[in-house]
Amino acid sequence: MSTLRSLSNLLYRRPNLYLALLLVPPLTWFGAIYLGSLLNLLWQGFYTFDDFTMAVTPDLTLGNFAALFNPSNFDIILRTLGMAVAVSLASAVLAFPIAYYMARFTSGKTKAFFYIAVMMPMWASYIVKTYAWTLLLAKGGVAQWFVQQMHLDGLLQAVLAVPGVGGSTLSTSHLGRFMVFVYIWLPFMILPIQASLERLPPSLLQASADLGARPGQTFVQVILPLSIPGIAAGSIFTFSLTLGDFIVPQLVGPPGYFIGSMVYAQQGAIGNMPMAAAFTLVPIVLIAVYLSIVKRLGAFDAL
Amino acid sequence: MHSEKASTGLRLAAWGGLLFLHFPILIIFLYAFNTEDAAFSFPPKGFTLKWIGVAFARPDVLEAIKLSLQVACLATLIALVLGTLASVALYRRSFFGKESISLMLILPIALPGIITGIALLSAFKTLGIEPGVFTIVVGHATFCVVIVYNNVIARLRRTSQSLIEASMDLGADGWQTFRYIILPNLGSALLAGGMLAFALSFDEIIVTTFTAGHERTLPIWLLNQLSRPRDVPVTNVVAMLVMLVTMLPILGAYYLTRGGESVAGSGK
Numbered sequence: 001m002s003t004l005r006s007l008s009n010l011l012y013r014r015p016n017l018y019l020a021l022l023l024v025p026p027l028t029w030f031g032a033i034y035l036g037s038l039l040n041l042l043w044q045g046f047y048t049f050d051d052f053t054m055a056v057t058p059d060l061t062l063g064n065f066a067a068l069f070n071p072s073n074f075d076i077i078l079r080t081l082g083m084a085v086a087v088s089l090a091s092a093v094l095a096f097p098i099a100y101y102m103a104r105f106t107s108g109k110t111k112a113f114f115y116i117a118v119m120m121p122m123w124a125s126y127i128v129k130t131y132a133w134t135l136l137l138a139k140g141g142v143a144q145w146f147v148q149q150m151h152l153d154g155l156l157q158a159v160l161a162v163p164g165v166g167g168s169t170l171s172t173s174h175l176g177r178f179m180v181f182v183y184i185w186l187p188f189m190i191l192p193i194q195a196s197l198e199r200l201p202p203s204l205l206q207a208s209a210d211l212g213a214r215p216g217q218t219f220v221q222v223i224l225p226l227s228i229p230g231i232a233a234g235s236i237f238t239f240s241l242t243l244g245d246f247i248v249p250q251l252v253g254p255p256g257y258f259i260g261s262m263v264y265a266q267q268g269a270i271g272n273m274p275m276a277a278a279f280t281l282v283p284i285v286l287i288a289v290y291l292s293i294v295k296r297l298g299a300f301d302a303l
Numbered sequence: 304m305h306s307e308k309a310s311t312g313l314r315l316a317a318w319g320g321l322l323f324l325h326f327p328i329l330i331i332f333l334y335a336f337n338t339e340d341a342a343f344s345f346p347p348k349g350f351t352l353k354w355i356g357v358a359f360a361r362p363d364v365l366e367a368i369k370l371s372l373q374v375a376c377l378a379t380l381i382a383l384v385l386g387t388l389a390s391v392a393l394y395r396r397s398f399f400g401k402e403s404i405s406l407m408l409i410l411p412i413a414l415p416g417i418i419t420g421i422a423l424l425s426a427f428k429t430l431g432i433e434p435g436v437f438t439i440v441v442g443h444a445t446f447c448v449v450i451v452y453n454n455v456i457a458r459l460r461r462t463s464q465s466l467i468e469a470s471m472d473l474g475a476d477g478w479q480t481f482r483y484i485i486l487p488n489l490g491s492a493l494l495a496g497g498m499l500a501f502a503l504s505f506d507e508i509i510v511t512t513f514t515a516g517h518e519r520t521l522p523i524w525l526l527n528q529l530s531r532p533r534d535v536p537v538t539n540v541v542a543m544l545v546m547l548v549t550m551l552p553i554l555g556a557y558y559l560t561r562g563g564e565s566v567a568g569s570g571k
Contacts, residue, residue, distance in 0.1 A: 041426070267513075
Protein backbone atom coordinates (compact mmCIF):
# COMPACT_ATOMS: atom_id res chain seq x y z
CA MET A 1 0.00 0.00 0.00
CA SER A 2 2.86 2.37 0.71
CA THR A 3 4.28 1.98 -2.79
CA LEU A 4 0.83 2.76 -4.13
CA ARG A 5 0.73 5.82 -1.90
CA SER A 6 4.15 7.08 -2.94
CA LEU A 7 3.29 6.43 -6.56
CA SER A 8 0.07 8.43 -6.35
CA ASN A 9 1.91 11.21 -4.52
CA LEU A 10 4.52 11.29 -7.24
CA LEU A 11 1.80 11.52 -9.91
CA TYR A 12 0.06 14.26 -7.94
CA ARG A 13 3.26 16.31 -7.87
CA ARG A 14 4.02 15.67 -11.54
CA PRO A 15 0.77 16.44 -13.35
CA ASN A 16 2.45 16.22 -16.75
CA LEU A 17 3.72 12.71 -16.06
CA TYR A 18 0.25 11.77 -14.81
CA LEU A 19 -1.34 13.17 -17.97
CA ALA A 20 1.14 11.38 -20.18
CA LEU A 21 0.53 8.04 -18.46
CA LEU A 22 -3.23 8.47 -18.84
CA LEU A 23 -2.94 9.32 -22.49
CA VAL A 24 -0.47 6.66 -23.60
CA PRO A 25 -2.94 3.74 -23.95
CA PRO A 26 -5.72 5.57 -25.85
CA LEU A 27 -3.23 7.49 -28.01
CA THR A 28 -1.31 4.35 -28.88
CA TRP A 29 -4.52 2.59 -29.86
CA PHE A 30 -5.87 5.46 -31.95
CA GLY A 31 -2.56 6.65 -33.32
CA ALA A 32 -1.16 3.28 -34.30
CA ILE A 33 -4.29 1.34 -35.18
CA TYR A 34 -6.72 3.93 -36.43
CA LEU A 35 -4.67 6.77 -37.93
CA GLY A 36 -2.04 4.30 -39.07
CA SER A 37 -4.67 2.33 -40.97
CA LEU A 38 -6.11 5.46 -42.54
CA LEU A 39 -2.71 6.63 -43.77
CA ASN A 40 -1.87 3.15 -45.01
CA LEU A 41 -5.13 3.11 -46.96
CA LEU A 42 -4.41 6.50 -48.51
CA TRP A 43 -0.94 5.31 -49.49
CA GLN A 44 -2.41 2.23 -51.16
CA GLY A 45 -4.43 4.57 -53.36
CA PHE A 46 -1.18 5.37 -55.18
CA TYR A 47 -0.36 1.72 -55.93
CA THR A 48 -0.83 0.25 -59.39
CA PHE A 49 -3.42 -2.42 -60.19
CA ASP A 50 -2.75 -4.49 -63.29
CA ASP A 51 -6.01 -5.25 -65.11
CA PHE A 52 -4.60 -8.33 -66.84
CA THR A 53 -2.73 -10.09 -64.06
CA MET A 54 -5.14 -8.74 -61.38
CA ALA A 55 -2.08 -8.02 -59.23
CA VAL A 56 -1.27 -4.97 -57.14
CA THR A 57 2.27 -3.60 -57.46
CA PRO A 58 3.76 -0.82 -55.34
CA ASP A 59 4.53 1.37 -58.37
CA LEU A 60 3.24 4.80 -57.46
CA THR A 61 0.68 6.37 -59.77
CA LEU A 62 -2.02 9.03 -59.73
CA GLY A 63 -4.07 6.93 -62.14
CA ASN A 64 -6.56 5.69 -59.55
CA PHE A 65 -7.49 9.19 -58.47
CA ALA A 66 -7.72 10.33 -62.10
CA ALA A 67 -10.01 7.36 -62.82
CA LEU A 68 -12.52 8.76 -60.32
CA PHE A 69 -13.39 11.32 -62.98
CA ASN A 70 -14.24 8.70 -65.62
CA PRO A 71 -17.86 9.21 -66.65
CA SER A 72 -19.00 5.92 -65.05
CA ASN A 73 -17.23 6.56 -61.75
CA PHE A 74 -18.23 10.21 -61.67
CA ASP A 75 -21.84 9.10 -62.16
CA ILE A 76 -21.59 6.96 -59.03
CA ILE A 77 -20.25 9.91 -57.06
CA LEU A 78 -23.01 12.24 -58.29
CA ARG A 79 -25.73 9.65 -57.61
CA THR A 80 -24.53 9.14 -54.03
CA LEU A 81 -24.09 12.86 -53.44
CA GLY A 82 -27.58 13.59 -54.78
CA MET A 83 -29.09 10.98 -52.48
CA ALA A 84 -27.17 12.33 -49.46
CA VAL A 85 -28.42 15.88 -50.11
CA ALA A 86 -32.02 14.73 -50.73
CA VAL A 87 -32.03 12.59 -47.60
CA SER A 88 -30.64 15.44 -45.48
CA LEU A 89 -33.28 17.90 -46.76
CA ALA A 90 -36.16 15.47 -46.26
CA SER A 91 -34.93 14.52 -42.78
CA ALA A 92 -34.78 18.19 -41.80
CA VAL A 93 -38.37 18.76 -42.98
CA LEU A 94 -39.70 15.67 -41.19
CA ALA A 95 -37.61 16.20 -38.05
CA PHE A 96 -38.53 19.83 -37.50
CA PRO A 97 -42.13 19.45 -36.28
CA ILE A 98 -41.16 16.62 -33.93
CA ALA A 99 -38.21 18.58 -32.55
CA TYR A 100 -40.27 21.77 -32.29
CA TYR A 101 -43.08 20.02 -30.44
CA MET A 102 -40.58 18.34 -28.11
CA ALA A 103 -38.75 21.56 -27.32
CA ARG A 104 -41.70 23.94 -26.96
CA PHE A 105 -44.75 21.97 -25.91
CA THR A 106 -43.55 19.11 -23.76
CA SER A 107 -42.09 19.05 -20.28
CA GLY A 108 -41.41 16.60 -17.52
CA LYS A 109 -42.71 13.11 -18.23
CA THR A 110 -43.89 13.81 -21.78
CA LYS A 111 -40.51 15.25 -22.72
CA ALA A 112 -38.74 12.22 -21.28
CA PHE A 113 -41.14 9.97 -23.19
CA PHE A 114 -40.42 11.75 -26.47
CA TYR A 115 -36.71 11.68 -25.79
CA ILE A 116 -36.66 7.93 -25.25
CA ALA A 117 -39.08 7.37 -28.13
CA VAL A 118 -36.60 9.08 -30.46
CA MET A 119 -33.51 7.47 -28.94
CA MET A 120 -34.80 3.89 -29.12
CA PRO A 121 -35.25 3.77 -32.92
CA MET A 122 -31.93 5.60 -33.26
CA TRP A 123 -30.10 2.86 -31.34
CA ALA A 124 -32.19 -0.04 -32.58
CA SER A 125 -30.23 -2.35 -34.84
CA TYR A 126 -29.38 -0.79 -38.19
CA ILE A 127 -29.48 -4.06 -40.09
CA VAL A 128 -32.83 -5.06 -38.57
CA LYS A 129 -34.35 -1.67 -39.41
CA THR A 130 -33.23 -2.13 -43.00
CA TYR A 131 -34.63 -5.65 -42.97
CA ALA A 132 -37.94 -4.34 -41.62
CA TRP A 133 -38.17 -2.03 -44.63
CA THR A 134 -37.54 -4.86 -47.08
CA LEU A 135 -40.54 -6.55 -45.42
CA LEU A 136 -42.62 -3.37 -45.57
CA LEU A 137 -41.88 -2.70 -49.22
CA ALA A 138 -42.01 -6.30 -50.45
CA LYS A 139 -44.68 -7.55 -52.84
CA GLY A 140 -47.81 -8.19 -50.78
CA GLY A 141 -46.21 -6.38 -47.82
CA VAL A 142 -47.61 -3.63 -45.63
CA ALA A 143 -46.91 -0.76 -48.04
CA GLN A 144 -48.78 -2.44 -50.86
CA TRP A 145 -51.64 -3.42 -48.56
CA PHE A 146 -51.92 0.18 -47.37
CA VAL A 147 -51.89 1.56 -50.91
CA GLN A 148 -54.64 -0.86 -51.90
CA GLN A 149 -56.76 -0.07 -48.85
CA MET A 150 -56.56 3.62 -49.63
CA HIS A 151 -57.18 3.00 -53.35
CA LEU A 152 -54.01 4.83 -54.27
CA ASP A 153 -52.73 2.27 -56.80
CA GLY A 154 -53.00 4.76 -59.64
CA LEU A 155 -51.04 7.40 -57.77
CA LEU A 156 -48.29 4.92 -56.83
CA GLN A 157 -47.97 3.75 -60.45
CA ALA A 158 -47.75 7.37 -61.59
CA VAL A 159 -45.01 8.14 -59.07
CA LEU A 160 -43.09 4.97 -59.95
CA ALA A 161 -43.19 5.97 -63.62
CA VAL A 162 -41.27 9.21 -62.99
CA PRO A 163 -37.73 8.71 -64.29
CA GLY A 164 -35.00 9.19 -61.70
CA VAL A 165 -37.47 8.70 -58.84
CA GLY A 166 -39.41 5.57 -59.67
CA GLY A 167 -38.64 2.01 -60.64
CA SER A 168 -40.57 -1.13 -61.46
CA THR A 169 -41.79 -1.73 -57.89
CA LEU A 170 -41.55 0.21 -54.65
CA SER A 171 -38.74 -1.99 -53.33
CA THR A 172 -36.63 -1.59 -56.47
CA SER A 173 -37.25 2.16 -56.91
CA HIS A 174 -35.12 5.16 -56.03
CA LEU A 175 -38.10 6.34 -53.99
CA GLY A 176 -38.04 3.19 -51.85
CA ARG A 177 -34.32 3.53 -51.18
CA PHE A 178 -34.76 7.20 -50.34
CA MET A 179 -37.53 6.35 -47.84
CA VAL A 180 -35.35 3.76 -46.10
CA PHE A 181 -32.45 6.22 -45.82
CA VAL A 182 -34.68 8.96 -44.43
CA TYR A 183 -36.21 6.55 -41.92
CA ILE A 184 -32.88 5.27 -40.67
CA TRP A 185 -31.14 8.64 -40.22
CA LEU A 186 -34.16 10.72 -39.11
CA PRO A 187 -33.51 10.46 -35.33
CA PHE A 188 -29.98 11.83 -35.87
CA MET A 189 -31.63 15.00 -37.21
CA ILE A 190 -34.36 15.31 -34.56
CA LEU A 191 -32.11 15.50 -31.49
CA PRO A 192 -29.76 18.34 -32.59
CA ILE A 193 -32.71 20.45 -33.80
CA GLN A 194 -34.53 19.82 -30.55
CA ALA A 195 -31.44 20.83 -28.59
CA SER A 196 -31.05 24.07 -30.55
CA LEU A 197 -34.74 24.96 -30.11
CA GLU A 198 -34.48 24.15 -26.43
CA ARG A 199 -31.78 26.82 -26.07
CA LEU A 200 -33.90 29.46 -27.76
CA PRO A 201 -34.88 32.00 -25.07
CA PRO A 202 -38.68 32.43 -24.76
CA SER A 203 -38.18 36.15 -24.23
CA LEU A 204 -37.18 36.45 -27.89
CA LEU A 205 -40.52 35.02 -28.97
CA GLN A 206 -42.38 37.32 -26.57
CA ALA A 207 -40.42 40.29 -27.89
CA SER A 208 -41.29 39.31 -31.43
CA ALA A 209 -44.99 39.09 -30.51
CA ASP A 210 -44.85 42.40 -28.60
CA LEU A 211 -43.39 44.06 -31.66
CA GLY A 212 -46.43 42.98 -33.60
CA ALA A 213 -45.25 39.88 -35.45
CA ARG A 214 -47.87 37.28 -36.24
CA PRO A 215 -46.98 33.70 -35.14
CA GLY A 216 -46.06 32.85 -38.75
CA GLN A 217 -43.71 35.82 -38.96
CA THR A 218 -42.09 34.93 -35.65
CA PHE A 219 -41.55 31.43 -36.94
CA VAL A 220 -39.94 32.48 -40.22
CA GLN A 221 -37.92 35.40 -38.91
CA VAL A 222 -36.92 34.30 -35.41
CA ILE A 223 -37.35 30.59 -34.77
CA LEU A 224 -36.20 29.21 -38.11
CA PRO A 225 -32.95 31.25 -38.40
CA LEU A 226 -32.01 30.38 -34.82
CA SER A 227 -32.54 26.67 -35.44
CA ILE A 228 -30.19 26.62 -38.45
CA PRO A 229 -27.18 25.49 -36.33
CA GLY A 230 -29.19 22.51 -35.11
CA ILE A 231 -30.34 21.59 -38.62
CA ALA A 232 -26.76 21.91 -39.85
CA ALA A 233 -25.48 19.73 -37.00
CA GLY A 234 -28.06 17.06 -37.73
CA SER A 235 -27.29 17.17 -41.43
CA ILE A 236 -23.66 16.25 -40.70
CA PHE A 237 -24.93 12.82 -39.64
CA THR A 238 -27.55 12.35 -42.36
CA PHE A 239 -25.13 13.50 -45.06
CA SER A 240 -22.09 11.57 -43.93
CA LEU A 241 -23.93 8.36 -43.06
CA THR A 242 -25.78 8.26 -46.39
CA LEU A 243 -22.59 8.96 -48.28
CA GLY A 244 -20.78 5.90 -46.98
CA ASP A 245 -23.63 3.40 -46.77
CA PHE A 246 -23.51 0.25 -48.84
CA ILE A 247 -26.03 -2.04 -47.16
CA VAL A 248 -29.20 -0.08 -47.94
CA PRO A 249 -28.29 0.44 -51.65
CA GLN A 250 -27.61 -3.29 -51.84
CA LEU A 251 -30.96 -4.34 -50.34
CA VAL A 252 -33.41 -1.68 -51.55
CA GLY A 253 -33.62 0.20 -54.83
CA PRO A 254 -32.57 -0.22 -58.44
CA PRO A 255 -29.23 -1.75 -59.45
CA GLY A 256 -26.31 0.64 -59.83
CA TYR A 257 -23.39 1.39 -57.55
CA PHE A 258 -23.18 3.83 -54.66
CA ILE A 259 -19.76 5.01 -53.44
CA GLY A 260 -19.92 2.51 -50.57
CA SER A 261 -20.94 -0.44 -52.73
CA MET A 262 -18.24 0.49 -55.26
CA VAL A 263 -15.57 0.46 -52.53
CA TYR A 264 -16.91 -2.88 -51.33
CA ALA A 265 -16.95 -4.41 -54.81
CA GLN A 266 -13.50 -3.07 -55.74
CA GLN A 267 -11.77 -4.52 -52.69
CA GLY A 268 -13.79 -7.74 -52.60
CA ALA A 269 -14.88 -9.28 -55.88
CA ILE A 270 -12.46 -7.34 -58.08
CA GLY A 271 -9.54 -7.31 -55.66
CA ASN A 272 -8.48 -3.81 -56.70
CA MET A 273 -7.53 -2.34 -53.32
CA PRO A 274 -5.84 0.75 -54.85
CA MET A 275 -9.04 1.77 -56.63
CA ALA A 276 -11.08 1.05 -53.49
CA ALA A 277 -8.68 3.27 -51.54
CA ALA A 278 -9.04 6.05 -54.11
CA PHE A 279 -12.84 5.78 -53.89
CA THR A 280 -12.67 6.00 -50.10
CA LEU A 281 -11.08 9.40 -50.48
CA VAL A 282 -14.27 10.74 -52.12
CA PRO A 283 -16.51 10.63 -49.02
CA ILE A 284 -13.63 11.92 -46.88
CA VAL A 285 -13.15 14.94 -49.15
CA LEU A 286 -16.90 15.54 -49.54
CA ILE A 287 -17.44 15.35 -45.78
CA ALA A 288 -14.48 17.68 -45.14
CA VAL A 289 -15.95 20.22 -47.59
CA TYR A 290 -19.39 19.77 -46.06
CA LEU A 291 -18.02 20.27 -42.53
CA SER A 292 -16.32 23.50 -43.55
CA ILE A 293 -19.64 24.76 -44.95
CA VAL A 294 -21.79 23.85 -41.94
CA LYS A 295 -19.15 25.15 -39.56
CA ARG A 296 -20.01 28.62 -40.84
CA LEU A 297 -23.66 27.93 -40.03
CA GLY A 298 -22.66 27.27 -36.41
CA ALA A 299 -23.18 23.52 -36.60
CA PHE A 300 -20.29 22.71 -34.28
CA ASP A 301 -21.72 24.78 -31.45
CA ALA A 302 -24.96 22.82 -31.76
CA LEU A 303 -23.40 19.39 -31.67
CA MET B 304 -42.84 28.88 -22.16
CA HIS B 305 -45.76 26.48 -22.27
CA SER B 306 -48.41 29.12 -22.06
CA GLU B 307 -49.63 28.64 -25.61
CA LYS B 308 -50.97 25.32 -26.87
CA ALA B 309 -49.62 23.45 -29.85
CA SER B 310 -51.80 23.60 -32.93
CA THR B 311 -53.54 20.41 -33.98
CA GLY B 312 -51.42 20.17 -37.10
CA LEU B 313 -48.17 20.36 -35.13
CA ARG B 314 -49.39 17.80 -32.61
CA LEU B 315 -50.39 15.44 -35.41
CA ALA B 316 -47.03 15.89 -37.16
CA ALA B 317 -45.08 15.21 -33.95
CA TRP B 318 -47.02 12.12 -32.89
CA GLY B 319 -47.21 10.95 -36.50
CA GLY B 320 -43.43 11.26 -36.70
CA LEU B 321 -43.06 9.08 -33.60
CA LEU B 322 -45.40 6.51 -35.13
CA PHE B 323 -43.31 6.53 -38.32
CA LEU B 324 -40.16 5.89 -36.26
CA HIS B 325 -41.67 2.95 -34.42
CA PHE B 326 -43.86 1.30 -37.03
CA PRO B 327 -41.12 -0.73 -38.80
CA ILE B 328 -39.88 -1.91 -35.39
CA LEU B 329 -43.38 -3.08 -34.46
CA ILE B 330 -43.54 -4.92 -37.77
CA ILE B 331 -40.44 -6.93 -36.79
CA PHE B 332 -42.10 -7.98 -33.53
CA LEU B 333 -45.30 -8.84 -35.42
CA TYR B 334 -43.64 -11.00 -38.06
CA ALA B 335 -41.54 -12.94 -35.53
CA PHE B 336 -44.79 -14.64 -34.44
CA ASN B 337 -46.23 -15.06 -37.93
CA THR B 338 -47.60 -18.55 -38.76
CA GLU B 339 -46.71 -18.34 -42.44
CA ASP B 340 -43.30 -19.67 -43.36
CA ALA B 341 -42.46 -18.04 -46.67
CA ALA B 342 -44.33 -14.85 -47.41
CA PHE B 343 -44.30 -11.26 -46.16
CA SER B 344 -48.01 -10.86 -46.74
CA PHE B 345 -49.90 -8.38 -44.64
CA PRO B 346 -52.01 -8.65 -42.54
CA PRO B 347 -50.59 -11.88 -41.01
CA LYS B 348 -52.86 -14.92 -41.00
CA GLY B 349 -52.11 -16.11 -37.47
CA PHE B 350 -49.65 -16.12 -34.59
CA THR B 351 -47.41 -18.81 -33.14
CA LEU B 352 -44.45 -19.19 -30.78
CA LYS B 353 -43.12 -22.12 -32.78
CA TRP B 354 -40.37 -20.25 -34.65
CA ILE B 355 -38.59 -19.14 -31.49
CA GLY B 356 -37.91 -22.78 -30.64
CA VAL B 357 -36.89 -23.51 -34.22
CA ALA B 358 -34.47 -20.57 -34.31
CA PHE B 359 -32.75 -21.45 -31.04
CA ALA B 360 -32.25 -25.05 -32.16
CA ARG B 361 -30.24 -23.93 -35.18
CA PRO B 362 -26.48 -24.45 -34.68
CA ASP B 363 -25.57 -21.64 -37.11
CA VAL B 364 -27.74 -19.16 -35.16
CA LEU B 365 -26.28 -20.22 -31.80
CA GLU B 366 -22.78 -20.03 -33.25
CA ALA B 367 -23.38 -16.46 -34.46
CA ILE B 368 -24.95 -15.39 -31.15
CA LYS B 369 -21.95 -16.78 -29.27
CA LEU B 370 -19.48 -14.94 -31.50
CA SER B 371 -21.41 -11.65 -31.28
CA LEU B 372 -21.58 -11.86 -27.47
CA GLN B 373 -17.89 -12.66 -27.26
CA VAL B 374 -16.90 -9.78 -29.55
CA ALA B 375 -19.22 -7.30 -27.82
CA CYS B 376 -17.86 -8.22 -24.37
CA LEU B 377 -14.22 -7.86 -25.40
CA ALA B 378 -14.80 -4.64 -27.34
CA THR B 379 -16.76 -3.14 -24.43
CA LEU B 380 -13.99 -4.04 -22.00
CA ILE B 381 -11.32 -2.35 -24.14
CA ALA B 382 -13.57 0.65 -24.72
CA LEU B 383 -14.21 1.02 -20.97
CA VAL B 384 -10.49 1.12 -20.20
CA LEU B 385 -9.44 3.42 -23.06
CA GLY B 386 -12.52 5.66 -22.82
CA THR B 387 -12.13 6.19 -19.08
CA LEU B 388 -8.40 6.95 -19.37
CA ALA B 389 -9.07 9.45 -22.16
CA SER B 390 -11.89 11.20 -20.30
CA VAL B 391 -9.91 11.47 -17.04
CA ALA B 392 -7.02 12.94 -19.02
CA LEU B 393 -9.11 15.41 -20.98
CA TYR B 394 -11.83 16.65 -18.64
CA ARG B 395 -10.02 19.33 -16.69
CA ARG B 396 -6.67 20.52 -17.90
CA SER B 397 -6.28 22.11 -21.26
CA PHE B 398 -3.06 21.39 -23.06
CA PHE B 399 -1.61 21.50 -26.54
CA GLY B 400 -3.38 19.06 -28.85
CA LYS B 401 -6.38 18.46 -26.60
CA GLU B 402 -8.87 19.39 -29.32
CA SER B 403 -7.18 17.09 -31.82
CA ILE B 404 -7.33 14.18 -29.41
CA SER B 405 -11.06 14.55 -28.80
CA LEU B 406 -11.61 14.93 -32.55
CA MET B 407 -9.63 11.74 -33.16
CA LEU B 408 -11.78 9.84 -30.67
CA ILE B 409 -14.97 10.94 -32.45
CA LEU B 410 -13.65 10.29 -35.97
CA PRO B 411 -14.46 6.54 -36.11
CA ILE B 412 -18.18 7.23 -35.65
CA ALA B 413 -18.26 10.56 -37.50
CA LEU B 414 -16.75 9.13 -40.68
CA PRO B 415 -18.81 6.49 -42.48
CA GLY B 416 -18.08 2.98 -41.17
CA ILE B 417 -16.88 1.88 -44.55
CA ILE B 418 -13.78 4.07 -44.22
CA THR B 419 -12.82 2.58 -40.85
CA GLY B 420 -13.60 -0.88 -42.17
CA ILE B 421 -11.53 -0.77 -45.32
CA ALA B 422 -8.68 1.11 -43.63
CA LEU B 423 -8.39 -1.59 -40.97
CA LEU B 424 -8.69 -4.34 -43.57
CA SER B 425 -5.88 -2.91 -45.69
CA ALA B 426 -3.72 -2.48 -42.59
CA PHE B 427 -4.32 -6.09 -41.51
CA LYS B 428 -3.47 -7.25 -45.01
CA THR B 429 -0.29 -5.18 -45.08
CA LEU B 430 0.78 -6.61 -41.72
CA GLY B 431 -0.20 -10.14 -42.73
CA ILE B 432 -2.78 -10.49 -39.92
CA GLU B 433 -5.43 -13.10 -40.71
CA PRO B 434 -8.98 -11.67 -40.23
CA GLY B 435 -10.85 -13.32 -37.36
CA VAL B 436 -12.25 -12.67 -33.90
CA PHE B 437 -9.24 -10.53 -32.99
CA THR B 438 -9.62 -8.20 -35.97
CA ILE B 439 -13.39 -7.82 -35.37
CA VAL B 440 -12.73 -6.84 -31.75
CA VAL B 441 -10.09 -4.27 -32.78
CA GLY B 442 -12.55 -2.63 -35.17
CA HIS B 443 -15.41 -2.57 -32.67
CA ALA B 444 -13.31 -1.29 -29.77
CA THR B 445 -12.12 1.61 -31.95
CA PHE B 446 -15.59 3.08 -32.44
CA CYS B 447 -16.91 2.10 -28.97
CA VAL B 448 -14.30 4.19 -27.11
CA VAL B 449 -16.10 7.47 -27.84
CA ILE B 450 -19.37 6.17 -26.34
CA VAL B 451 -17.71 5.45 -22.99
CA TYR B 452 -15.69 8.66 -23.26
CA ASN B 453 -18.84 10.79 -23.77
CA ASN B 454 -20.64 9.27 -20.80
CA VAL B 455 -17.70 9.39 -18.41
CA ILE B 456 -16.54 12.90 -19.28
CA ALA B 457 -20.07 14.24 -18.78
CA ARG B 458 -20.16 12.66 -15.33
CA LEU B 459 -16.70 13.98 -14.43
CA ARG B 460 -17.76 17.48 -15.42
CA ARG B 461 -20.73 17.19 -13.08
CA THR B 462 -18.70 15.74 -10.22
CA SER B 463 -18.10 18.52 -7.75
CA GLN B 464 -14.47 19.50 -7.43
CA SER B 465 -14.93 20.23 -3.74
CA LEU B 466 -15.53 16.53 -3.02
CA ILE B 467 -12.09 15.73 -4.35
CA GLU B 468 -10.50 18.62 -2.47
CA ALA B 469 -12.22 17.54 0.74
CA SER B 470 -10.89 14.03 0.31
CA MET B 471 -7.38 15.33 -0.17
CA ASP B 472 -7.69 17.73 2.80
CA LEU B 473 -8.72 14.82 4.99
CA GLY B 474 -5.46 13.09 4.17
CA ALA B 475 -6.43 10.71 1.39
CA ASP B 476 -3.79 10.26 -1.27
CA GLY B 477 -4.46 10.34 -5.01
CA TRP B 478 -5.19 6.63 -5.21
CA GLN B 479 -7.56 6.63 -2.24
CA THR B 480 -9.41 9.63 -3.65
CA PHE B 481 -9.78 7.82 -6.93
CA ARG B 482 -10.85 4.57 -5.30
CA TYR B 483 -13.32 5.95 -2.76
CA ILE B 484 -14.55 9.24 -4.28
CA ILE B 485 -14.16 9.33 -8.06
CA LEU B 486 -14.81 5.70 -8.95
CA PRO B 487 -18.12 5.36 -7.01
CA ASN B 488 -19.22 8.60 -8.68
CA LEU B 489 -18.39 7.23 -12.11
CA GLY B 490 -20.01 3.84 -11.51
CA SER B 491 -23.35 4.34 -13.18
CA ALA B 492 -21.82 6.38 -16.03
CA LEU B 493 -19.42 3.50 -16.71
CA LEU B 494 -22.28 1.03 -16.63
CA ALA B 495 -24.35 3.18 -19.00
CA GLY B 496 -21.43 3.72 -21.37
CA GLY B 497 -20.59 0.03 -21.26
CA MET B 498 -24.16 -0.99 -22.07
CA LEU B 499 -24.35 1.37 -25.01
CA ALA B 500 -20.96 0.25 -26.31
CA PHE B 501 -22.14 -3.35 -26.00
CA ALA B 502 -25.29 -2.60 -28.00
CA LEU B 503 -23.34 -0.73 -30.66
CA SER B 504 -20.89 -3.59 -31.05
CA PHE B 505 -23.57 -6.29 -31.03
CA ASP B 506 -25.33 -4.66 -33.99
CA GLU B 507 -22.36 -3.37 -36.00
CA ILE B 508 -22.24 -4.59 -39.57
CA ILE B 509 -20.41 -2.16 -41.84
CA VAL B 510 -16.95 -2.29 -40.25
CA THR B 511 -17.48 -5.97 -39.45
CA THR B 512 -18.05 -6.97 -43.09
CA PHE B 513 -14.48 -5.90 -43.75
CA THR B 514 -12.76 -7.24 -40.66
CA ALA B 515 -14.63 -10.52 -40.11
CA GLY B 516 -12.93 -12.77 -42.67
CA HIS B 517 -14.88 -16.02 -42.56
CA GLU B 518 -16.35 -15.40 -39.12
CA ARG B 519 -20.07 -14.66 -38.93
CA THR B 520 -21.41 -12.33 -36.27
CA LEU B 521 -25.18 -12.18 -35.82
CA PRO B 522 -25.68 -9.10 -38.06
CA ILE B 523 -23.57 -10.71 -40.80
CA TRP B 524 -25.61 -13.90 -40.46
CA LEU B 525 -28.74 -11.75 -40.90
CA LEU B 526 -27.36 -10.00 -43.98
CA ASN B 527 -26.47 -13.34 -45.57
CA GLN B 528 -30.02 -14.56 -44.91
CA LEU B 529 -31.46 -11.56 -46.74
CA SER B 530 -29.73 -12.37 -49.99
CA ARG B 531 -30.82 -16.04 -49.60
CA PRO B 532 -34.43 -15.89 -48.42
CA ARG B 533 -34.73 -19.57 -47.51
CA ASP B 534 -35.95 -19.56 -43.94
CA VAL B 535 -37.81 -16.33 -43.34
CA PRO B 536 -39.33 -17.26 -39.94
CA VAL B 537 -35.93 -17.99 -38.36
CA THR B 538 -34.60 -14.71 -39.76
CA ASN B 539 -37.57 -12.88 -38.26
CA VAL B 540 -36.94 -14.33 -34.80
CA VAL B 541 -33.23 -13.43 -34.94
CA ALA B 542 -34.16 -9.94 -36.15
CA MET B 543 -36.39 -9.51 -33.10
CA LEU B 544 -33.61 -10.72 -30.81
CA VAL B 545 -31.07 -8.27 -32.25
CA MET B 546 -33.65 -5.49 -32.00
CA LEU B 547 -34.18 -6.22 -28.30
CA VAL B 548 -30.47 -6.44 -27.48
CA THR B 549 -29.87 -3.05 -29.10
CA MET B 550 -32.95 -1.23 -27.76
CA LEU B 551 -33.00 -2.26 -24.11
CA PRO B 552 -29.58 -0.73 -23.24
CA ILE B 553 -30.83 2.71 -24.24
CA LEU B 554 -33.57 2.43 -21.60
CA GLY B 555 -31.07 1.24 -19.00
CA ALA B 556 -28.57 3.95 -19.87
CA TYR B 557 -31.29 6.57 -19.70
CA TYR B 558 -32.29 5.61 -16.17
CA LEU B 559 -28.66 5.43 -15.05
CA THR B 560 -27.67 8.86 -16.33
CA ARG B 561 -30.85 10.91 -15.96
CA GLY B 562 -30.77 13.99 -13.82
CA GLY B 563 -28.41 16.68 -15.04
CA GLU B 564 -27.56 17.04 -18.69
CA SER B 565 -27.70 13.44 -19.74
CA VAL B 566 -25.62 12.40 -22.70
CA ALA B 567 -26.49 8.74 -22.80
CA GLY B 568 -26.32 7.70 -26.39
CA SER B 569 -26.26 11.15 -27.94
CA GLY B 570 -24.18 10.89 -31.06
CA LYS B 571 -24.30 7.19 -31.81
